[in-house]
Amino acid sequence: MTSPVLLDRADLHVSLADPALLSMNFLNEVAGRYPEAISFAPGRPTEETFDVADLHRYLDAYARHLAEDKGYDEVRVRRELFQYGRTKGIVHELIARQLELDEGITVDPEAIVVTVGAQEALWLVLRALKAAENDVVLAVTPAYVGLTGAARLLDLPVRSVPEGPHGLRPEDLIDRIRAVRAAGERPRALYLVPDFSNPSGHSLDLATRHRLLEIAAEEDILLLEDNPYGYFRAADGGRLPTLKALDTGQRVVHVGSLAKTCFPGARVGFAVADQQVAGPGGGLLADELSRAKSMVTVNTSPVSQALVGGMLLEHGGSLLRANERPIAVYRRNLDCLLKGLQRRFSALPGVSWNTPSGGFFVVVTVPFPVTDALLEDAAVRHGVLFTPMRHFGDDARSARQLRLSCSYLTTDQIESGLDRLSDLIAEHLRAAPDA
Numbered sequence: 001m002t003s004p005v006l007l008d009r010a011d012l013h014v015s016l017a018d019p020a021l022l023s024m025n026f027l028n029e030v031a032g033r034y035p036e037a038i039s040f041a042p043g044r045p046t047e048e049t050f051d052v053a054d055l056h057r058y059l060d061a062y063a064r065h066l067a068e069d070k071g072y073d074e075v076r077v078r079r080e081l082f083q084y085g086r087t088k089g090i091v092h093e094l095i096a097r098q099l100e101l102d103e104g105i106t107v108d109p110e111a112i113v114v115t116v117g118a119q120e121a122l123w124l125v126l127r128a129l130k131a132a133e134n135d136v137v138l139a140v141t142p143a144y145v146g147l148t149g150a151a152r153l154l155d156l157p158v159r160s161v162p163e164g165p166h167g168l169r170p171e172d173l174i175d176r177i178r179a180v181r182a183a184g185e186r187p188r189a190l191y192l193v194p195d196f197s198n199p200s201g202h203s204l205d206l207a208t209r210h211r212l213l214e215i216a217a218e219e220d221i222l223l224l225e226d227n228p229y230g231y232f233r234a235a236d237g238g239r240l241p242t243l244k245a246l247d248t249g250q251r252v253v254h255v256g257s258l259a260k261t262c263f264p265g266a267r268v269g270f271a272v273a274d275q276q277v278a279g280p281g282g283g284l285l286a287d288e289l290s291r292a293k294s295m296v297t298v299n300t301s302p303v304s305q306a307l308v309g310g311m312l313l314e315h316g317g318s319l320l321r322a323n324e325r326p327i328a329v330y331r332r333n334l335d336c337l338l339k340g341l342q343r344r345f346s347a348l349p350g351v352s353w354n355t356p357s358g359g360f361f362v363v364v365t366v367p368f369p370v371t372d373a374l375l376e377d378a379a380v381r382h383g384v385l386f387t388p389m390r391h392f393g394d395d396a397r398s399a400r401q402l403r404l405s406c407s408y409l410t411t412d413q414i415e416s417g418l419d420r421l422s423d424l425i426a427e428h429l430r431a432a433p434d435a
Contacts, residue, residue, distance in 0.1 A: 013153075020149035023391040030375070031385060037378075038417035039385040040404040043198060043360050045260045046329045047408070058310030059303070065313055085302040088290045089114025091309040095256070095270055097317045102231070104245045105254070111274035111286045113293065114300045118228065118257035118269035122191075123150045124289040124296075125224060125253055125271060129188040130156045136180060137224075138190040140168050142393030144198050144226070147191050161190065162395065167202035168192065170211040177219050189222040189253070194243055195230040196359020199392045199403045203357060206240055213243065216251040222275070223247075228257040231323055232330045233358040250275045253285070258308045261319045261326075266304040330360065333406040333414060337362055340418040351425065360407040363389060368428050370402045377424075384420035 015021060031039040059081075066072045066080055080090060089095075092112040099105040115121040126137060137151055141160035151158045161168065161176045173190065180187050190212075194204045204212070216223050225243045233239055244254035254272040262268070273285035293299075315322040338355055341364070345351045350367030370388045378384050389401035404421075406414055 015149075015152040015155075018149065018152045019391075020145050020152050023145045024149055026372070026391070030379075034379040034383075034385060037383045037385045038409070038413050038420060040406065040409070040417055040421075041385045041387045042408055043405045044408040045264065046326055046333075048329055048410075049325045050263065054311075055307060058307045058314065061310035061313045062306040065309070081302055081306055083302070085299045085305075087294045087299050088112070088286065089270070089300055089305060090302055091268075091305045091312075092270075094309050094312050094317065098312055098319055099244075099256075099272070101316075101318045102320050103242055105242070105272070107272055107274055108284075111272055111284050113271045113273065113286050113289045114305060115269045115271060115293065116297050116300050117259060117264075117267045118226065118255050119146050119150065120293070120297060121255045121269050121271040121289075122147055122224075122226070123154070124292050125189075125255070125273070126151055126154050126156055127292050128285065128288050129222070130154050132186065134185045135188050136185045138173070138176060138180070138187050138221075140190070140192045140197070141395070142199055142389060142398050143191065144193065145391060147226075157185070159185070159187070160393070163200055163202060167197075167200075167204055168208065168212075170208060170215060173212070173215055174219070177215075177221065187219075187221050189224045190216070191224040191226065193226045193229070195227060195240070196232060196356055196361070198229070198359075199361055199387070199389060200363055201354055201356030201359055201361040203240070203359075209240065209243055209246055213246055213249070213251055217249055221251075223252045224255065225252050226255045226257075228260050229359040231261060231320055232327055232360070234331050234334045235357065244272060258319075261323055262308045262311050266301075266307050268300060268304050268308050330358070330407055332411065333409060334358070334360075334362075336411045336414045337404060337406040337418070340415060344418055344422045345425070348425065348429065350429075360405050362404045362406070363401050364404060365397070365401050366425060366428070367400065369399055374428075378421075382420045382424045384417050384424065386421070 009017065031041055063077055066077045072080065092109040092114055095112050096107055096109040099107060129135065136157045136159050138161050139147055139158050141162050148158050159176065159180050161173050177187050194209060196203055212223060223243055227242055230239065230242060244252045256270045258266060258268045271289060273289055275285040277283060277285055277288060311322055341353050353362055353364045356362060372388060375386065375388055387403040389398040389403055392398060
């Protein structure tokens with residue numbers, strides 16, 4: 001009898017032990033470990049609007065679209081839904097229409113690659129941009145761990161551009177680009193979430209958006225815009241244009257997720273990559289991403305695409321219309337969270353928080369370290385979960401911050417969770433009065 005194989009970790013890719021990958025698993029699993037705790041941890045969409053019957057209706061709507069609008073016969077309709085399908089996706093035309101309706105972005109549908117969630121879109125773009133050993137990607141920090149983890153898997157170093165108290169400052173980006181180049185590295189792109197970012201909740205004002213596009217052109221880099229939260233403003237009024245809507249020089253690769261605006265179970269995202277590629281076989285960057293995708297996931301599930309396509313069709317092609325009910329829930333919840341923080345913590349020394357104008361996340365700063373051990377203690381003894389900001393950044397400020405997500409909870413759960421969090425914070429303030 002032979003002994004089982006024992007693999008040495010030293011013989012596996014170093015990224016598998018990287019903190020970014022460990023953080024993603026931790027964040028995905030922590031709520032499941034403590035099912036009785038009220039969890040402010042996951043950035044999940046609300047389930048108040050989920051209905052299984054919708055799935056059947058969306059699928060039927062998309063099948064009708066194929067037959068009535070595209071003229072497919074019954075055999076081709078079945079093939080479209082059951083077979084592997086086109087690598088670049090089958091709902092690219094519907095996504096292009098949605099972007100024009102909701103965002104004012106006019107783009108050739110062939111410049112869109114439909115992906116297995118936005119995470120695959122990020123990976124594909126980073127894979128395409130990693131061409132030389134000295135290539136790096138810049139990221140506004142604290143940064144979404146999905147970006148840093150994907151880059152680590154690709155051996156693509158991430159160089160941070162720190163956020164200020166009100167978000168990214170253009171002058172900090174210029175300084176970072178020049179410092180990176182002085183070190184012999186080539187910055188390829190800046191990753192950022194301009195609207196209600198994960199994890200900080202910050203948004204960029206219009207002047208900053210225009211200036212970033214100017215810097216991208218001046219410094220010859222791309223902007224990798226991730227936009228999962230842009231529809232979720234907490235107040236009525238016009239939304240600021242995305243970077244892609246302002247982009248006249250194809251400096252922006254726009255990554256979209258239908259997880260928050262449709263439902264995450266479909267696992268559908270996309271990349272708008274309309275940049276031209278020079279040289280032999282040149283065309284759109286989207287075509288290059290598609291070639292890489294064909295070796296990773298082959299294609300995005302046609303059934304998943306049909307479900308989100310049917311949802312778009314049912315609402316006239318608009319994600320804003322499709323999300324009227326969820327937007328109301330997120331406004332209600334964010335208002336409840338911010339007012340609850342004010343009532344409980346405004347008089348506590350060293351405790352503060354930001355007040356984002358939309359999205360899912362609020363960041364609370366406390367005068368003591370926020371560690372995974374503290375999170376475990378909060379779950380076991382107080383029945384509340386949050387996300388330590390140290391999972392998104394390694395600076396001294398992040399070490400004393402926690403992220404609260406309000407999207408997934410009811411208002412009663414938010415109030416109860418804040419009561420529990422208040423007990424935890426008060427206990428630690430008493431234990432460390434000079435912190």
